[in-house]
Amino acid sequence: MAASGARAERIANPTAVFTGLDKISGEISTFEAPVGKTVKFGALSVTPRVCYSRSASEDPQTTSFVEIDEETLSKKVQRLFNGWMFAASPGLNGVEHPVYDVWLKDCKGGKSSDPLPPPVVTAQPDAKPGKGKKGKGPAPDAAAPDGTSPEPGDAGADFFDQPMDPNAPQD
Incomplete structure (x- = not known):
């Protein structure tokens, strides 16, 4: 490396x-x-x-x-x-x-070519992600493509509803 x-x-x-x-x-x-x-x-x-x-x-x-x-x-x-x-x-x-x-x-006369930082996006606690049409999105407990159901805390449908642990190790 x-x-x-x-x-x-x-x-x-x-x-x-x-x-x-x-x-x-x-x-x-x-x-x-x-x-x-x-x-x-x-x-x-x-x-x-x-x-x-x-x-x-x-x-x-x-x-x-x-x-x-x-x-x-x-x-x-x-x-x-x-x-x-x-x-x-x-x-x-x-x-x-x-x-x-x-x-x-x-x-x-040159302008900096440094890229702008990405925008900060915050999730709304009551908002559920949708797919194109308003009100049409996966159900919170929908099965993953492999047929398994997401567990609480998984990167599944209710991921954004979980509280963040400030003491959790960062990757």
Whole structure:
């Protein structure tokens, strides 16, 4: 039997946030790029394909799959970078160009993909379960499909009428 740890849900975000450095002017800029759209930073075209983060209750981990192209002086486009960027480690997969540096700073705009907790349903003591039509349901002492009658306390027709024992062991 293999042990499995808890796995944090990733959140898909619609916008990636980058930081860029223009080495000629020394100017540092922060810019946003919608996922699937291309934005220009100097001679570079930056296109995030996905941008993932985690919920606020988890350790931060922001990643983005990014394509970065450069338009040369001869108007040719060449791919400079195609891969994952990690906001926690900007030096790991940031783009280092002779004139520009670009790295992932954050993702934003995503909604948590954590599922909502199931609703709490309480049984009414006088209500009996029905099958489709109002007032038509199994009789409280109806036989099970195998022909046996439910015993008090069994998971039979009168299960919900039994008081709960708070000291009973839980499975």
